[in-house]
Amino acid sequence: MESLLLSAHVVAGILFVGPVAVATSLFPRYAPVTVAVGGPQRVERSMDTARALHRITRVYGLLAIAVPVVGLLLASVQGRTTEVWVVVAMVLTAVAGGLLALQLAPLQGEALTAPDDGARLRRLGMLTGLFNALWVVVVVLMIVRPGSSYA
């Protein structure tokens, strides 16, 4: 049972969170802007690509809810919901999820319906960096497990 849950947890983390990280990172590069940009950037910007990336962000973001759900189940099966690394990881995951659902996805939607001069896209880029950094910290916590009895 524990092996099954752990496998599901890791696979969901790779296959569902991974695409969200890539799609949110690429979105500001492809989303339309109102000001004319020169160089190779002009060819790259495409409404269709940006729309596809936004769709990946939303759909895989929803699927990614499976990761904390299975993780929580696994932690309670193993009886380590009170270990410090689990609690810290839960808080960071909640912040990352909130960032995705309450900032990244709505900002992407606005960037598609009402493009601006690129200020919104720069903000999106910054928040996406924060989002990905949070996942890096969570993964390191999962491997190092500070405060665990068997580390």
Next chain:
Amino acid sequence: MTGLLRTLAVLSALETVSVFALLVNVATVRDGTLADVLGPVHGALYLAVAVTALLGRGLTTRTRVSALVPVLSGPLTMVNLRVLANLP
């Protein structure tokens, strides 16, 4: 009422119920098993309310800060949202 405010209203109501249940438990029967279940549930709801209030867009600073206060985060958020809903 927007989706964000409705979500926050539901979450804060649930959080208020969970903290109330915890307090009633500690004041009366002090059941350890009950606390083992209620504690994590309340923790999860507190985290959900705090993150939603902090990262949600278009909320007042007052709503954001009071959503972080331990124990009172649920009730305070309910009051703040009610005040917000009554504004013209």
